Amino acid sequence: MDKARPNPFSRLVRPVMEIFGLSRALAIVVVTLVLLLFFAAIFWFFYSAPPHTITMTSGAPGSSFQANAEKYRELLARKRVKLKVLSSEGSLQNLQRLGDPSVAVDIGFVQGGITNGTGRMKLESLGSVTYQPLMIFYRGSNSVSLLSAFKGKRLDIGPPGSGTRALAKTLLELNEIEVDGSTTIVDSEGGDPGKGLLDGTVDAVFLMGDSASPQVMRRLLRSPSVRLFSFSQADGYTRRVSYLNKLEIPRGAIDFGEDIPAQDVYVMAPTVELVARAGLHPALCDLLIEAAQEVHGSASLMRRKGEFPAPLEHDYAISSEASRYYKSGKSFLYRTLPFWMASVVNRVLVVFVPLVVVLIPGLRAVPWLLKLRMKLLIYRWYRALMVVERELLVPLTPPQREQLLVRLGEIEQAVNKMKVPASFADQFYGLRGDITFVRSRLTQGK
Numbered sequence: 001m002d003k004a005r006p007n008p009f010s011r012l013v014r015p016v017m018e019i020f021g022l023s024r025a026l027a028i029v030v031v032t033l034v035l036l037l038f039f040a041a042i043f044w045f046f047y048s049a050p051p052h053t054i055t056m057t058s059g060a061p062g063s064s065f066q067a068n069a070e071k072y073r074e075l076l077a078r079k080r081v082k083l084k085v086l087s088s089e090g091s092l093q094n095l096q097r098l099g100d101p102s103v104a105v106d107i108g109f110v111q112g113g114i115t116n117g118t119g120r121m122k123l124e125s126l127g128s129v130t131y132q133p134l135m136i137f138y139r140g141s142n143s144v145s146l147l148s149a150f151k152g153k154r155l156d157i158g159p160p161g162s163g164t165r166a167l168a169k170t171l172l173e174l175n176e177i178e179v180d181g182s183t184t185i186v187d188s189e190g191g192d193p194g195k196g197l198l199d200g201t202v203d204a205v206f207l208m209g210d211s212a213s214p215q216v217m218r219r220l221l222r223s224p225s226v227r228l229f230s231f232s233q234a235d236g237y238t239r240r241v242s243y244l245n246k247l248e249i250p251r252g253a254i255d256f257g258e259d260i261p262a263q264d265v266y267v268m269a270p271t272v273e274l275v276a277r278a279g280l281h282p283a284l285c286d287l288l289i290e291a292a293q294e295v296h297g298s299a300s301l302m303r304r305k306g307e308f309p310a311p312l313e314h315d316y317a318i319s320s321e322a323s324r325y326y327k328s329g330k331s332f333l334y335r336t337l338p339f340w341m342a343s344v345v346n347r348v349l350v351v352f353v354p355l356v357v358v359l360i361p362g363l364r365a366v367p368w369l370l371k372l373r374m375k376l377l378i379y380r381w382y383r384a385l386m387v388v389e390r391e392l393l394v395p396l397t398p399p400q401r402e403q404l405l406v407r408l409g410e411i412e413q414a415v416n417k418m419k420v421p422a423s424f425a426d427q428f429y430g431l432r433g434d435i436t437f438v439r440s441r442l443t444q445g446k
Contacts, residue, residue, distance in 0.1 A: 034359070041355045045348070050281040055084040057094045057108035060159070062216075064209030065090070065109045065272075068129075068295055075291040081284070090162025091272075098123055098275060106277055107288065111163030111208070112270035112314040113170070113243035122278040124319035126289055127326065128271035128312040129296045131303055133247055134167055135267060136229035137197055137220045138204035145232040148175040152182045153203035156196055159187065164208040167270065174240060194220050204229070209272075221260050230265040237268055243314050245269045247302055254301070269302065274309070275316055285321040286330050374424045378431055384411050385431075389438050401442055408439055 012035075013027045056072065059065025066087060073083040086105065088094050094108035095115065111132050138144060150172075157172075157179070158164025172179060179185050186202045188195065194216045196202040207217055220226050231237060234246040249265040274292060276285070292309040299305035311318045311326045318326075329335070337345065388408055396404070412435050420428040 037355060037359070050081075050283040052080070053082040053084065054106040054284060055086060055104055057086045057088050057097045057105045059088055059090055059094075059109065059209070060162070061087050062213035063090075064214060067213075068109070071295045072288070072291050075294055076287060079287055081287060088161070089159050090164065092163060092166055093161040095275070096161075098277060106280060106284075108275055110273050110275040110316075111167070112273060113241065114163055114166055115315045123275050123316050124278050124280070124322070125313065125316040126274040126276055126285060126319060126322045127292070127309040128314070129274050129292045129309045130272050131245060131247060131269040132163065132208050132272045133267040133269040133302055134164070134171075135207045135217055136204060137194070137207065137226050138229055139197060139200065139225055140203075140227065143227065144229060146175075147171060147229075147231075147233075148177065150183070150204050151175070151177045154184045154186050154201070155179075156186050156188050156193055156202045156205040158193070158206055158208065162208070163270075164206055167208070167268075168206040170241065171237070171268070174237075192216065197226060198223060218254075221254055222258070228261055228265055230263070231268055232266070234266040234268065241268075243270050245271065249301065271312060271314065273312075273314065273316060276319065278319075280319070280321075282321040283334070285319060286325055286334060289322060289325050290330070370421065371424075374420065374427075377418065378424070378427050381411055381415050381431060382434070385434060385438055389441070392438075392441055405439070405442055408435065408442065411435060412439075 009031070012031045013024065054076075056069050058069035066085070069083075069085045073085055076083045086097075088097070088108075091109065091111035091114050095110050097103045097105045098108050098110075107126070109129075112128070136147075138150070144150070155168075155172075157168035169179060172183070177183050186196060188205070193205055193207055197205045197220065205220075207220075221228060231246075238244050238246050245268070247267050247269045249261060249267065251261060251264050252259050254260045274288060276288075289309060296303075296308040297306055311323060385408075388404055388411070391400075391404055412432070415428075415431055415435065418428065
């Protein structure tokens with residue numbers, strides 16, 4: 001009957017026993033540790049790979065948030081990363097989704113000041129990407145210079161869950177306007193926030209990019225019965241509300257031919273942050289900021305070229321990876337190689353190079369430790385042999401010689417059972433020869 005073939009693990013253990021002269025138990029420990037390190041490195045190599053798909057929560061259909069998210073999707077697709085875009089009611093819902101572990105989202109647009117400094121959860125900012133101006137349109141032939149003039153009016157301040165409504169409530173409260181009092185809040189019908197103003201069912205509408213499309217704003221600007229509110233107290237608002245910025249729309253900047261607006265207009269504008277859940281893969285952080293530079297880096301009516309994205313901190317700290325990108329840009333690998341190839345090379349350098357750095361000194365230490373162990377073992381039996389030989393310096397009786405021969409036999413038996421690597425064969429056979437020499441001296445005296 002054929003003998004059972006040894007399993008692969010035994011095939012690894014046996015050479016280690018023979019090469020290093022280790023016991024089977026110690027060889028099993030060494031092989032097991034090396035295999036565990038190897039498999040752990042393989043696991044981490046695949047586990048640390050950037051995901052192929054991420055999800056962004058954006059804004060209402062047709063809003064600037066949604067339009068920008070679509071641009072991000074196109075740019076990331078070039079790098080073979082799929083971006084899923086979820087529409088939302090606006091910044092507040094985006095923030096709620098990011099803070100809810102049960103909702104599968106990774107990043108989202110969040111208007112500055114939404115949390116008012118509280119409820120920060122485990123989120124990080126990849127930087128501010130643009131200004132989000134608040135445009136207030138109202139009906140009437142007379143100009144309105146103070147926000148308090150809207151007290152007791154019918155106002156559309158944006159849908160629930162939008163950053164527009166959150167900012168509008170803040171500004172109205174600063175003017176002691178209670179939205180549940182004499183002032184009436186009217187929600188827009190059919191998703192068209194400008195329709196009520198044109199129909200005369202509301203007196204003023206508050207619009208921002210997360211809840212209204214640029215087309216709606218342009219249509220209102222061109223309506224002869226609608227005016228655009230200018231914050232005459234803009235500087236005061238920026239002092240009272242830290243996350244607000246004062247922006248100027250110069251006369252005629254929207255339409256020079258029709259002179260829209262007919263005078264300089266000042267608007268309040270928080271910034272919009274690209275907020276991510278903590279732990280977003282570093283390579284994806286780089287990709288998203290790079291996409292933000294393409295989408296938001298050009299000049300527009302409300303921003304200068306290269307002004308965004310920027311590492312401006314508000315409610316959320318800038319992530320360490322984003323800070324590194326803003327300071328030094330992409331790493332060498334990601335600058336010179338395609339994204340996924342750079343990812344593979346980077347993980348090889350991070351995972352396997354340290355493993356080799358650890359294993360090589362460890363494996364180099366094995367022969368040294370083995371040499372030390374074998375020397376100590378051989379020296380042990382040499383010391384025992386020298387003790388026996390020292391007994392020969394004085395006359396011995398036959399029983400004493402017999403006793404020494406027994407001790408010498410025990411030494412020889414123990415030495416013969418030693419597992420010695422081939423590199424120590426000379427010392428091993430030298431010890432056995434010395435045992436034979438001492439035995440010959442003992443037998444000569446009989």
